[in-house]
Amino acid sequence: MSGLRILVPVKRVIDYAVKPRVNRTQTAVETSSVKHSMNPFDELSIEEAVRLRERKIPVESITAISAGPPKAQDILRTAMAMGADKGIHVAVDEQDALEPLGVAKLLAKVVQGEKSNLVILGKQSIDDDAGQTGQMLAGLLGWAQATQASKVSVEGDSVTVVREVDGGVETLRAALPMVVTTDLRLNEPRYASLPNIMKAKKKPLEKKKLADYGLELGARLKTVRVTEPPPRKGGVKVDDVDGMIGKLKELGAL
Amino acid sequence: MATSCRFAASLRRASLNARAPTRPRRFQPAAVHVRWTGSTSATSEPHQPDDKETVKGAPAPAKAITFTSDTYPDIQREPGFSKLTQEHVEHFRELLGTESAVVDGVSKDASEDIEPFNSDWMRKYRGHAKLVLKPQSTEEVSQILKFCNDNKLAVVPQGGNTGLVGGSVPVFDEIVINLQKMDKIRSFDEVSGILVADAGVILEVADNFLAEKNHIFPLDLGAKGSCQIGGNVATNAGGLRLLRYGSLHGNVLGIEAVLPDGTILDDLSTLRKNNTGYDLKQLFIGGEGTIGIITGISILTPQRSPAINVAYFGLASYEKTQQAFREAKGQLSEILSAFELMDGNSQHIVNKVTGKKMPLEGDHPFYCLIETSGSNTDHDSEKLQAFLEHVMENDIVEDGVLAQDQTQIQELWSFREGISECLGHWGGVYKYDLSLPIAQMYDLVNDVRDRLTKAKLIGDDDSYPALDVIGYGHMGDANLHLNIPVRRYDKKVEKELEPYVYEWVQSRKGSISAEHGLGIAKKAYIGYSKSDSMIKLMKQIKGLYDPNGIMNPYKYM
Numbered sequence: 001m002s003g004l005r006i007l008v009p010v011k012r013v014i015d016y017a018v019k020p021r022v023n024r025t026q027t028a029v030e031t032s033s034v035k036h037s038m039n040p041f042d043e044l045s046i047e048e049a050v051r052l053r054e055r056k057i058p059v060e061s062i063t064a065i066s067a068g069p070p071k072a073q074d075i076l077r078t079a080m081a082m083g084a085d086k087g088i089h090v091a092v093d094e095q096d097a098l099e100p101l102g103v104a105k106l107l108a109k110v111v112q113g114e115k116s117n118l119v120i121l122g123k124q125s126i127d128d129d130a131g132q133t134g135q136m137l138a139g140l141l142g143w144a145q146a147t148q149a150s151k152v153s154v155e156g157d158s159v160t161v162v163r164e165v166d167g168g169v170e171t172l173r174a175a176l177p178m179v180v181t182t183d184l185r186l187n188e189p190r191y192a193s194l195p196n197i198m199k200a201k202k203k204p205l206e207k208k209k210l211a212d213y214g215l216e217l218g219a220r221l222k223t224v225r226v227t228e229p230p231p232r233k234g235g236v237k238v239d240d241v242d243g244m245i246g247k248l249k250e251l252g253a254l
Numbered sequence: 255m256a257t258s259c260r261f262a263a264s265l266r267r268a269s270l271n272a273r274a275p276t277r278p279r280r281f282q283p284a285a286v287h288v289r290w291t292g293s294t295s296a297t298s299e300p301h302q303p304d305d306k307e308t309v310k311g312a313p314a315p316a317k318a319i320t321f322t323s324d325t326y327p328d329i330q331r332e333p334g335f336s337k338l339t340q341e342h343v344e345h346f347r348e349l350l351g352t353e354s355a356v357v358d359g360v361s362k363d364a365s366e367d368i369e370p371f372n373s374d375w376m377r378k379y380r381g382h383a384k385l386v387l388k389p390q391s392t393e394e395v396s397q398i399l400k401f402c403n404d405n406k407l408a409v410v411p412q413g414g415n416t417g418l419v420g421g422s423v424p425v426f427d428e429i430v431i432n433l434q435k436m437d438k439i440r441s442f443d444e445v446s447g448i449l450v451a452d453a454g455v456i457l458e459v460a461d462n463f464l465a466e467k468n469h470i471f472p473l474d475l476g477a478k479g480s481c482q483i484g485g486n487v488a489t490n491a492g493g494l495r496l497l498r499y500g501s502l503h504g505n506v507l508g509i510e511a512v513l514p515d516g517t518i519l520d521d522l523s524t525l526r527k528n529n530t531g532y533d534l535k536q537l538f539i540g541g542e543g544t545i546g547i548i549t550g551i552s553i554l555t556p557q558r559s560p561a562i563n564v565a566y567f568g569l570a571s572y573e574k575t576q577q578a579f580r581e582a583k584g585q586l587s588e589i590l591s592a593f594e595l596m597d598g599n600s601q602h603i604v605n606k607v608t609g610k611k612m613p614l615e616g617d618h619p620f621y622c623l624i625e626t627s628g629s630n631t632d633h634d635s636e637k638l639q640a641f642l643e644h645v646m647e648n649d650i651v652e653d654g655v656l657a658q659d660q661t662q663i664q665e666l667w668s669f670r671e672g673i674s675e676c677l678g679h680w681g682g683v684y685k686y687d688l689s690l691p692i693a694q695m696y697d698l699v700n701d702v703r704d705r706l707t708k709a710k711l712i713g714d715d716d717s718y719p720a721l722d723v724i725g726y727g728h729m730g731d732a733n734l735h736l737n738i739p740v741r742r743y744d745k746k747v748e749k750e751l752e753p754y755v756y757e758w759v760q761s762r763k764g765s766i767s768a769e770h771g772l773g774i775a776k777k778a779y780i781g782y783s784k785s786d787s788m789i790k791l792m793k794q795i796k797g798l799y800d801p802n803g804i805m806n807p808y809k810y811m
Binding site: 015016017018033035037038040043078188191192193194195197198239240242243 | 352353354560561562565566567611613614631639642643646651653654655656657658659660661662664666
């Protein structure tokens with residue numbers, strides 16, 4: 001085996017600490033002037049790829065890829081600052097966002113182009129919560145897959161993955177090539193250090209279009225309506241104990 | 255799969271609760287609880303951490319707190335003050351109407367109900383008050399004070415009771431006047447950004463209200479969930495946004511206050527410019543309730559910044575941190591919103607106590623945290639990138655990281671915010687909050703460390719009382735927190751520290767209390783920072799507005 005050629009897809013999503021708001025027309029979540037960052041599960045993927053290399057496992061290349069608006073390049077730079085060797089940005093307008101199957105088809109093409117033999121991707125993105133891409137990709141490629149990994153070890157051609165299942169853990173082993181999706185307990189992503197942020201600026205970033213991979217846009221799903229969860233009803237403040245007892249009686253609790 | 259999905263969902267939920275956070279959640283005051291045991295002005299003893307190594311849990315029972323009158327035996331009850339009688343209580347009950355507005359410990363035993371008003375959150379000060387009044391309007395405050403003044407009854411104005419120097423707790427049997435029922439926001443002008451509100455509005459409530467309107471309260475501090483804006487103004491609280499938005503002396507545009515004789519000082523101006531006579535409201539800002547009670551404020555609030563970035567650096571020397579600060583001011587200018595200094599020891603302590611991974615690999619003698627807030631993410635990032643490259647390339651900083659998302663922003667802040675909580679891990683802390691010329695700020699830490707080392711009081715094993723001497727603080731405001739974590743309180747340590755620290759500060763023309771105020775803790779030391787003639791003038795003002803001395807007695811000066 002010549003070494004691992006790892007592909008890590010990353011997605012730019014609304015920062016998980018920001019409260020998403022539904023737009024007025026109830027067609028989507030408001031994304032303009034909202035803080036965005038890398039999907040937390042994708043951070044884990046990058047971190048794991050870099051750790052594999054740091055563990056002296058022969059890693060030939062780590063390529064980060066993102067499909068999205070021009071801003072997605074910021075996320076790719078972050079991925080490179082964390083340790084990816086290069087980035088591929090596939091330009092897709094924000095309003096034409098790809099569906100999981102579309103992403104999987106794109107990744108399948110990229111895997112061929114990059115001759116990747118290991119794809120590490122987040123088990124889901126926190127904006128759509130679809131959680132399908134990894135599985136679809138493995139299906140399209142006909143590769144082995146291990147989802148929700150909490151531990152990944154590589155020995156020669158064989159990859160052992162500990163994954164979280166209901167009520168315990170399951171250990172799987174398969175031969176490369178393989179698709180692994182990451183879960184929260186896998187690792188703790190590093191900070192992007194200043195020297196690495198500066199180095200990342202000089203790393204190659206390829207700019208592509210869907211057409212370069214012979215793909216077209218095409219939505220199979222239609223978003224009918226997006227709504228906020230029902231608001232929690234506010235409580236009532238009472239002045240004193242008597243007030244509280246009165247209120248409880250009124251509500252029939254006493 | 256279910257496990258992890260739930261995990262993710264709970265992450266989301268947690269984020270839903272924090273509405274539009276522009277800043278990480280701070281350690282709440284409850285998490286930095288400390289209990290009074292010693293006798294210097296700067297001792298504190300925190301809770302022992304529980305088995306998860308987080309410092310929390312119920313505070314020590316109230317009975318464990320020593321009465322302030324026992325800690326300070328030199329302070330005697332002013333004999334001129336009347337004793338509370340049944341008639342007085344009846345009068346107040348009639349005046350305030352509702353049952354809940356009077357906590358009466360005179361005619362019956364209500365010590366449990368009164369205890370929270372009688373002691374402070376650090377469990378360091380405790381008074382003997384028998385009556386708590388909670389007026390609902392300025393008019394009621396006026397009538398209470400007039401009656402107290404006529405009858406020579408001493409009072410303590412109280413807000414959220416989150417102070418650090420014992421200013422808001424009674425010493426003897428003063429009546430506590432708590433402003434918690436005055437909690438209405440009166441008006442907000444979206445064009446000028448001027449907020450007018452009752453004194454009893456909780457800081458976080460005011461800030462959340464402003465967040466909805468894309469504005470920000472120009473003050474932020476750890477106790478924001480409990481402290482009241484009236485108390486913040488009365489103590490001229492400093493906090494974390496001072497570097498950016500300046501002190502309350504500038505931001506407060508008007509004040510409504512009640513003087514001891516019942517006069518309502520109606521200066522609730524919403525004007526930015528008003529040069530007509532003496533600016534009397536300034537006397538109430540930082541007046542700590544010694545000449546009147548603030549009942550309402552009008553304050554200028556800035557636009558909230560949507561773009562926040564945080565970077566964390568390791569530096570080789572204190573000189574380098576000063577250089578970095580100068581560069582930050584020069585290159586980040588209007589977007590710089592915090593420049594915090596932490597010495598290496600403080601960061602090791604946070605690392606050791608919390609078990610969190612240090613943000614930087616390798617050891618650095620000094621660390622800095624820089625926060626920027628601005629209106630345009632792209633513009634800010636560009637500036638910040640240029641600044642970061644500059645300080646790296648010119649060897650001003652040795653290493654650094656830049657937070658990539660909100661979570662990392664919070665993590666990095668926790669290495670600054672967590673210090674005071676972690677310091678108490680081994681037993682206790684001697685704490686000083688000092689203003690010093692920026693160039694000499696860290697010399698004090700070195701001098702104190704040398705002094706304690708020479709006295710053989712610092713060491714790695716249990717035979718030495720002190721663990722270390724550490725310094726951190728708001729570099730941007732030239733405000734140093736000098737802290738000495740100890741395994742146990744020891745008179746020998748105290749002797750080495752006081753009055754040495756105060757004299758050191760005095761000789762550099764610094765301030766012995768930068769943002770915590772005087773209260774009872776620093777009252778005796780005011781002379782180190784104010785001249786005799788200044789103190790005389792201050793006493794004249796006090797005598798003019800409060801001739802009977804009923805306002806917050808035994809404190810301040």
